[in-house]
Amino acid sequence: MEATAEKTPAHSGSNPKNQLSKPAAFGIQAFFIIYSLICIIPVVLIIMVSFSNETTVVRDGYQFWPAAFSFEAYEFLFKDPTQIIRSYGISIFVTVVGTLLSLVIMALYAYPISRRDFPHAKFFTFFVFFTMLFGGGLVPWYLVYVQMLGLKDNIWALILPLMISAFFVLIIRTFFITTIPNAVLESAKIDGAGEMKIFIKIVLPLSLPVLATVALFQTLTYWNDWFLSLVFITKDANITVQYLMYKMMLNIQFLANNSNVANAIRSAGGTFRFPSETVRMAMVIVGIxxxxxxxxxxxKYFVKGLTVGAVKG
Structure with a gap:
């Protein structure tokens, strides 16, 4: 009975060696709490400043609680909301369509090179990896999209250049290799399923963690992009909201630093006053x-997707 009692604790509960000590657990929790606050506090400050009065911001600086609340920054920003609404529509369309197309094309490329029975897997893996190391440069890149593909002032110019990421292709390939059992694919083949049916019915449902992770990063990439609008778009009707905010910020800086413009407006009987500091913060809020x-x-899938390729104990 004594021997049995001595063995019982070894089979109940988790292994103490795999548990963190209380000081270590407290330290990790404290670190992430502080790190989260460092990320959140600036956003809160930006929101508060955007609702502040311009005069108090210039006089007292940025404050977490405004001395005087004001909506003048948003009123200035939305005096003509038509362009902002249109740019929002462009950004949403580009983000949604671009992310979906990215996932489909990258998954379709990653699946064949993850198969052991595909004879050219190494070549196509090296082919996509090579693009991570070498590029043709900005000018050839521009000429391909403008002269060969004719995408100048075209909304697809905001989607195609960001559609494929070699890094994400390799990530998805690694997930397919390490997570999806080859026996499952072979069983489906024996049951008469074709490659496309196996890909759609088996591979994609089992790959939701990595697909969700890649989708999140692609969504952020498309939404935050303003460079493609700067390079390819000349008409304001097709610019994204990020580039619109960038243009407005440059215009505000120009007006604020140009005394000739101020004198011309005053001589014409106008008032040269606009919320330059608070409107910048309002543009950040509108952009994010x-x-x-x-x-x-x-x-739900993000943390699991980040552990792609990790060694399981």
């Missing part, structure tokens, strides 16, 4: 608005 709601949709 919808994208902050994207993460909760991917959170």
């Amino acid at each position: 608005g919808p994208i902050i709601f994207a993460y909760p949709f991917f959170q």
Whole structure:
């Protein structure tokens, strides 16, 4: 009986060697709490400043609680909301369509090179890896899209250049190799399923963690991009909201630093006054608005997807 009693604790509960000590657990929790606050506090400050009065901001500086609340920054920003609404529509369309197309094409490329029975897997893996190391440069890149593909002032110019990421292709390939059992694919083949049916019915449902992770990063990439609008778009009707905010910020800086413009406006009987500091913060809030709601949709698979390729104990 004594021997049995001595063995019982060894089979109940988890291994103490795999548990963190209380000081270590407290230290890790404290670190992440502090790190989260460092990330959240600046956003809170930006929101508060955007609702502050311009005069108090210039006089007292940035404050977490405004001395005087004001909506003048947003009133200035939305005096003509037509362009902002249109740019929002362009950004949403580019983000949604670009992310979906990215996932489909990268998954379709990653699946064959993950198969052991595909004879050219090494070549196509090296082919995509090579693009991570070498590029043709900005000018050839521009000429291909403008002269060969004719994408100048075209909304597809905002989608195609960001559609494929070699890094994400290799990540998805690694997930396919390490997570999806080859026996499952062979069983499906024996049952008469074709490659496309195996890919759609078996591979994709089992790959939701990595696909959700890649989708989140691609969503952020498309939404935050303003460079493609700068390079390819000359008409304001097709610019994204990020580039619109960038242009507005440059215009505000120009007006604020140009005394000739101020004198010309005053001589014409106008008033040269606009919320330059607070409107910048309002532009940040307008720019990040919808994208902050994207993460909760991917959170379920995000952590699991980040551990792609990890060694399981």
